[in-house]
Amino acid sequence: MKRIAFLLVAVTVVAGVLAFTAPASGRADEQASPIYGVTIPPGYRDWKLIAVSEIAAGDKSQLRAEFGNDIAIKAFQQGTLPFPDGAIIVAQHWMKESSPENDKVLAMVPMVAGRDSPKSFVPGSFINMQVMVKDSKKYAASGGWGFGDFKDGKPGDEALTKTCFPCHQPARDHDYIYTHYAP
């Protein structure tokens, strides 16, 4: 456990999350999800894209992007199931916002042939991000996946984190992953 804690601290320092003068002990665990101990992978925003998606829910709609580390991307591209240990998938969620700037252009040059006037939507404020880490031994009780849900860099509480695996269970035929690779 000490070694794992040390690694977590190291990773967190690399990510620049810890202030230089912050005490190292304990801080790493505060940034890890309950139950699974999953942390935000450093540099994930620059990872390759698996797919984009949308959750439409009135004025609370989201635009989403799913990123994968190289192990996850390779598995997606080659159709490998189950995902190999070490695969990490990150889903990032933004509020879906109207873009009046883009709408003005669309009104001049209809880029999309449709019966309705096309409207542009873009990522607004950052909502949350979710992380899934594959480790078939460590997370054997949850399909081989560890879960974390982060808002403002802080992991959600135990009650929230408990909902992750049940929500992914219906996708068990695809190793608990809903996202398909967008060609």
Next chain:
Amino acid sequence: MKRIAFLLVAVTVVAGVLAFTAPASGRADEQASPIYGVTIPPGYRDWKLIAVSEIAAGDKSQLRAEFGNDIAIKAFQQGTLPFPDGAIIVAQHWMKESSPENDKVLAMVPMVAGRDSPKSFVPGSFINMQVMVKDSKKYAASGGWGFGDFKDGKPGDEALTKTCFPCHQPARDHDYIYTHYAP
């Protein structure tokens, strides 16, 4: 011109677009956009993500992803304007499709607090991709950008390609780029 044609052929060969036995002469130009001679950048699908977006137009709505090469991504992340020569931006457009599989899960576990039932949308069939290449000398007449619009790997015709720059002109204060980097 001969040197440019050679480079285009080389790039196209790397991309695996040319069949091994195909005659090299002429083929590269067929894959390049009219007016600008812009080609599909090899490996762009694995580039870093600038942002995601949506064009909503009834049953012809699109989900979109904008990718940048390292020069473009660095400029976006650092807020550099105008974009440096060598920057390439690719926009990829998919039909927006409903996901009944995801909707079943959302019905069980409302992931989005909203007055409407959340619905999931994912990338469907590939529509087209658009490429912008920054070369302030070569493309001085079009704000320093060369344009290409590709469907099934083939560039659109001259009439279509002529619409690119006028459509981007209203964004001249942001070096003709509409997309903002999604944090």
